[in-house]
Amino acid sequence: MCTKEKGTVVRIETNQGTIRVRLYDETPLHRDNFIKLVNEGFYTDKIFHRVIKGFMIQGGDTATGHFLDYTIPAEFRMPARFHKRGALAAARFGDDTNPEKASSASQFYIVTGEKYSEFGLDALQKERYERLKQNIYNELQSQKRDTMKTLYREGNKAGLAELRAGILAEAEKQAESRKTETLFTDEQREIYMKEGGTPHLDGEYTVFGEVVEGMDVVSKIESSPTSVRNRPLEPVIILRARVDH
Incomplete structure (x- = not known):
């Protein structure tokens, strides 16, 4: 996946290979928080703790699975930013305790998804x-x-x-x-049909970036054997993350 759009690029180095993601300027709260955590070294030796084939890979977890003690206000930017394959989005607690759909401070996921008719x-x-x-x-x-x-x-x-x-x-x-x-744009329809994604998450979770290099690594992680709780049997480790430019 490639793009000529501008934006901060972050290199996520894992024990399965390197993934480069571009952060959207339209979601400044999520962008700045992610860059802050990257620069602080927060993502060193974290894991992808939830992997579901045909859906997504989720990371930024600690060994205990605890979230940081703050959240980021939702920044939905529909229809321009949506859950296409390769989208970078923020995880969050459910609507029952989080009706504002505020994002986790640290946990993120990368969409793999499936193609839709x-x-x-x-x-x-x-x-x-x-x-x-x-x-x-x-x-x-x-x-x-x-x-x-x-x-x-x-x-x-x-x-x-x-x-x-x-x-x-x-x-x-x-x-x-x-x-x-509630309607899909022509662009969304074309991408969801040709490339795939998770359209049912649009407007529910904040999309704040996308993969620009390393979807092969994402696919490799996606195919990891997992437990019944979707946790990889062999740890998929984020060795480090750094701002590229």
Whole structure:
């Protein structure tokens, strides 16, 4: 994978070979944090602790699997920056404890993914639209929670039904006005079909760079035999990382 775009390049040296990644200037919080950790030597003797063939390789782990004690605010830059094969993105805790989708300070993953058909992308678009509508509905319902509690205490079933119907109608209206957010661009479709990736992660995890050299090394790591918890049986070690230019 190659690119002529500008941006800081970081060399990640592993016991399986070297991977070079370019960091996006459009995600300055993630870029600067990654460079800071690299310059501090944080990634020396860390591991790729989670490897799933046809999906991604995840690294920046310590022996205990602990995260650093801070997070990075999400920097979604859709549709320009997405989960194509070779994308560098930040891991994070799940939505139940992290609804803001803030990123881990240190753990990152590199997308390998799989190729999608046009039918598959159409199906994902529908899922994204329904998820958007559900999120809007949940937010609107949260705003009306006190009113709903009052109607429930009063036993006003008709009032509750009317309120819920109104919330649903408003959610559908707002979702339709934002439908373009759920659509794949022509560029995304072409890349996901020809090169592959993990499109279901778009808008969920911050993509802050991409591999510019060493996808063969990524593929080698991706093929590592793993345990039932997707941990390589033989350690895949990040020996060191340094800024190239």
